[in-house]
Amino acid sequence: MKKVVSVLLALMMALSIAACASTAGTEPTPPSGQSASPSGNASPSQTPDSTGPRTITDMAGKEVTIPATVNKIADAWFAHNEIAVMLGADSKIVATAMNEKTYPWLYLVGPGLSNALSTFGTDFNLEELVQKSPDIVFCSTSDKNIEKLQSMGIPVVQLMFTSFDEMRKCVTLTGDILGGDAVAKAAAYNDYLSGKLESIKAVTDKIAAADRPKVLHVTSLSPLQVDGSDTIIDDWINVAGGVNAAASVKSNMQQVTMEQVIAWNPDVIIVGGNAGNSETLAKDPNWASIAAVQKGQVYQNPAGAFLWDRYGAEEALQIQWAAKTINPDLFKDLDIASEAKSFYKTFLNYDLTDDQVQKILTAQKP
Structure with a gap:
C-alpha cells in the first residue's frame, strides 16, 4: 500500500512540474479587442491593421482616407509630377497633366510616364480618368476640377506651397503616401x-536691404505676366539675395x-523657362529704359525635367542658379553645371552629358 501511495505522489509532482514548464515565458492571452503588447505606443491615427486604409x-x-498601398496615381498638378518621378513613382502614374512634347526632359528621366x-x-x-482606376489623385489646391475629382469616389489629395518650408512638407507628405523607398528619398531630398x-x-x-538688387521674374511676354509675393518665386528671389520688384502684386502669373x-x-x-526668349525682351525698345536692360542683366531661366523656377524638385537647383545670377561676385566658386549633373544623378537617377546640361541651363529641349 505504501508503495502505491509513493508512486501516486511522485506522479502528481511530475505533472505539476510539467504544467509550470509549459507556461514559462509566455504572456497570458489578452481579453478580446486588447493588444498583447504592454507598450501602448500606437497613436490614435495609426491603423492596427497595416494592410488597411489610413488617414x-x-x-x-x-x-483623406487612402489605401495602405498606392500602386496607381493620377497627378493633376504639373509641378508635382516631377516630385513623384523623383520619388520613384513614374511607373505608378496612370494619368498626368504632363505631355512629352512640352516636357520632354521629364519623360527622359521618368520613362514610365510614357x-x-x-x-x-x-x-x-x-470618363477616361475613371477608366484608369487610380488609387489616389494629387492636385493643387487651386485646381478647378476638385469637385469633379472627388465625385469619382477616389481619394483626392490637395497640395500647394509658397515657401521652402511648405515645400519640404509637401515632399515628405508625398513620400509618406507613396511609401516604400519614397520615404527615404523624400528625406534625402529635403x-x-x-x-x-x-x-x-x-x-x-x-x-543689407538697400544693397539687394530688384529682381523681376517674367512668366509671360505676351500678355505680360509676372510673379508677385506669396509665391515660391518670391521666396527664392529673397533667398538668392534679391528683392522681388513685383512684391506689391500678389500671387503667380499676374498680368x-x-x-x-x-x-x-x-x-x-x-x-x-517657358515664358519666351530673354533676347527678345532685351532687344525690345519698350524695355530699353529699364536698368536691367541697360546693364545687360536679362537672363533666361533654366528648364529641365520641369521649370526650375516653378514649384518642382529642381527648386533646389534654382536657388543656387539664382544666387549666382543675382549676386555673381558672392558665388564665384559655385559651379551650376556640376551641381545639375550631380542632382540629376542622385535624385532623378539620370546621367546628364555636358551637352544636355548646357541645353537645360539655356531652357532648350533635348
Missing part, C-alpha cells in the same frame, strides 16, 4: 534642399502693364 491630412487641411494618360487642365476627361538653403543664406543674409514695370525699374530681369 492623412493634405495641404488644404482636409483629412504609359500615362495625358489629361487634366483644358484637356480634362473624367536634407539636400535644406543644406543648400542654409549655405546660400549664410552669404545672402548679410546683404501687369509696361508702365508698372518701368516704375519698378528692376536691376535684374529673369525670363521664365
Whole structure:
C-alpha cells in the first residue's frame, strides 16, 4: 500500500512540474479587442491593421482616407509630377497633366510616364480618368476640377506651397503616401534642399536691404505676366539675395502693364523657362529704359525635367542658379553645371552629358 501511495505522489509532482514548464515565458492571452503588447505606443491615427486604409491630412487641411498601398496615381498638378518621378513613382502614374512634347526632359528621366494618360487642365476627361482606376489623385489646391475629382469616389489629395518650408512638407507628405523607398528619398531630398538653403543664406543674409538688387521674374511676354509675393518665386528671389520688384502684386502669373514695370525699374530681369526668349525682351525698345536692360542683366531661366523656377524638385537647383545670377561676385566658386549633373544623378537617377546640361541651363529641349 505504501508503495502505491509513493508512486501516486511522485506522479502528481511530475505533472505539476510539467504544467509550470509549459507556461514559462509566455504572456497570458489578452481579453478580446486588447493588444498583447504592454507598450501602448500606437497613436490614435495609426491603423492596427497595416494592410488597411489610413488617414492623412493634405495641404488644404482636409483629412483623406487612402489605401495602405498606392500602386496607381493620377497627378493633376504639373509641378508635382516631377516630385513623384523623383520619388520613384513614374511607373505608378496612370494619368498626368504632363505631355512629352512640352516636357520632354521629364519623360527622359521618368520613362514610365510614357504609359500615362495625358489629361487634366483644358484637356480634362473624367470618363477616361475613371477608366484608369487610380488609387489616389494629387492636385493643387487651386485646381478647378476638385469637385469633379472627388465625385469619382477616389481619394483626392490637395497640395500647394509658397515657401521652402511648405515645400519640404509637401515632399515628405508625398513620400509618406507613396511609401516604400519614397520615404527615404523624400528625406534625402529635403536634407539636400535644406543644406543648400542654409549655405546660400549664410552669404545672402548679410546683404543689407538697400544693397539687394530688384529682381523681376517674367512668366509671360505676351500678355505680360509676372510673379508677385506669396509665391515660391518670391521666396527664392529673397533667398538668392534679391528683392522681388513685383512684391506689391500678389500671387503667380499676374498680368501687369509696361508702365508698372518701368516704375519698378528692376536691376535684374529673369525670363521664365517657358515664358519666351530673354533676347527678345532685351532687344525690345519698350524695355530699353529699364536698368536691367541697360546693364545687360536679362537672363533666361533654366528648364529641365520641369521649370526650375516653378514649384518642382529642381527648386533646389534654382536657388543656387539664382544666387549666382543675382549676386555673381558672392558665388564665384559655385559651379551650376556640376551641381545639375550631380542632382540629376542622385535624385532623378539620370546621367546628364555636358551637352544636355548646357541645353537645360539655356531652357532648350533635348
